[in-house]
Amino acid sequence: MNREPYIEQIHQYLSGELDAAARKSFEEALEKDEALKEAFLFEQQLLGALEQSFDQRAREDISQVHQQLRAEGFFSASRGKAGKLSVLRVAAAAAALAALCAGIWWFALRPQPFEPQVAFQQHFRPEEEQAGRIIEGLTSVGFAPEMNPTDSLREALVLYRKEDYPAAFLALSYFLDNHPQNDTAQFFLALTEMSLSNFDSAARLLSGFSNPGNPEMEKEARWYLALCFLQSEGRREDARKLLETLAEDEAFGQQMQARELLGRLPPKD
Amino acid sequence: MSREQEWLKELQAGKREAYEKVYRRHYRMVESLVLRMGGDGEDAQDIFQESLFALIQNIRKPGFQLNGKISTLLYAIARNIWLKKRASEKVKAGNAGGLAENLPQEGSPREAEEREALIRLVTKSLNDLEEDCREVLRYSFYQNLPQAEIARLMGYSEAFVKVKKFRCLEYLRRIVRDSQDRTE
Known part of the structure; x- marks a missing residue:
């Protein structure tokens, strides 16, 4: 049987390209025309098998890339189970080990080459506790017919705290469209972008960040900007300048981290 | 064409180099997510592979439009896969013996x-x-x-x-x- 005349129409039907009227008329023809029906079932099977076969290939390609990266040691730089521990437990354990490790490191081990991604993982904290404090401070007026700005910001920060960053991104962006001067929303949108590895966008938000009423948040913004710069090509010296200022600032809560990171940066070219 | 759109085209063309680029750029993001949500390094690797495959399935749908960034889409996929995995593990543990065996x-x-x-x-x-x-x-x-x-x-x-x-x-x-x- 010559199926050629049917093929194009069948493919259009299967790929959803036909409009509603053409689709209906094709389905009616399928009911009446045995040859068309036979050709349709054959093409459906063939294209289905083709799709499954390419699915397998895509999985194999991903698996090969995965194995190649494993062989390179790409995954061994991970934090293992550390994420399961609370921040306090990590901090306590880190403090207890710090003195011992520092001695061993200083006398026995050479410094590891600087890896921006690993440095980011070690130093980036999404500030969920700070988000929680802000959420508690945002008092709802409750039962208002429309959502007010306080409710909108609270909802966005709740999404952020739940680590639903894509949803938080939308909610914070929407809020900022209507309240472009809100520094809290701007700060957390930048952290959301960082959590989603969008460092250039985060850096743009943090570069213009200013909050005269909350100098600590301003310093934190500069700290996170430095972390963003370290992830971007050609911005390492900008990061170094920021870190140098923060490392000298006795009033900055993360002064020690800034010093440590600065110490690990390779020397200027 | 933006860098993001160029990259999307490479992924849509199914290039292995594009897969590798996704790993190098975004594995740590997904790993952090899985670790924070109670998984371990092995879970993170499994979730990333599943998420990358699901991302490829998503972007090859006819008429797919990228609204935002690839990393945002990948994060949302990874989070969903991880939450579903956790939920199904809870169901399995709760059923001891398994409803799944009776699924048609x-x-x-x-x-x-x-x-x-x-x-x-x-x-x-x-x-x-x-x-x-x-x-x-x-x-x-x-x-x-x-x-x-x-x-x-x-x-x-x-x-x-x-x-x-x-x-x-x-x-x-x-x-x-x-x-x-x-x-x-």
Whole structure:
């Protein structure tokens, strides 16, 4: 049987390209025309098998890339189970080990080459506790017919705290469209972008960040900007300048981290 | 075209280098997510592989539009996969013995066997095809790329792509028909 005349129409039907009227008329023809029906079932099977076969290939390609990266040691730089521990437990354990490790490191081990991604993982904290404090401070007026700005910001920060960053991104962006001067929303949108590895966008938000009423948040913004710069090509010296200022600032809560990171940066070219 | 759109095109074309780029740029993001949500390093690697595959499935849908960034989409996929995985583990633990065992299977065992045999035959036949043919079939029926884009990627004219697509698919058709005739 010559199926050629049917093929194009069948493919259009299967790929959803036909409009509603053409689709209906094709389905009616399928009911009446045995040859068309036979050709349709054959093409459906063939294209289905083709799709499954390419699915397998895509999985194999991903698996090969995965194995190649494993062989390179790409995954061994991970934090293992550390994420399961609370921040306090990590901090306590880190403090207890710090003195011992520092001695061993200083006398026995050479410094590891600087890896921006690993440095980011070690130093980036999404500030969920700070988000929680802000959420508690945002008092709802409750039962208002429309959502007010306080409710909108609270909802966005709740999404952020739940680590639903894509949803938080939308909610914070929407809020900022209507309240472009809100520094809290701007700060957390930048952290959301960082959590989603969008460092250039985060850096743009943090570069213009200013909050005269909350100098600590301003310093934190500069700290996170430095972390963003370290992830971007050609911005390492900008990061170094920021870190140098923060490392000298006795009033900055993360002064020690800034010093440590600065110490690990390779020397200027 | 923005960098993000260029990268999307590479992924849509199913390039292995593009997969590697996703790993290098975004693995740590997904790893952090999984670790924070109670998983371990092995979970993170499994979730990332599943998420990358799901991302590829998403972006090859006809009419797919990227609203935002690839990393945002990947994060949302990874988070969903992880939450579903956790939920299904809880259901399994709660059912001790498993409802899953009683889930209806799609089609009869014989139909499933026939489907598997057809996929094996198509996979083998694809391997026998010349590289160009395989590519044009993949771009057309898997990546769902428009003919003009396929022509651009392969350096051919659109008319040539159309003919090539028809011939390559016809070759597969013949093999499948011959095999079906033999079994009947």
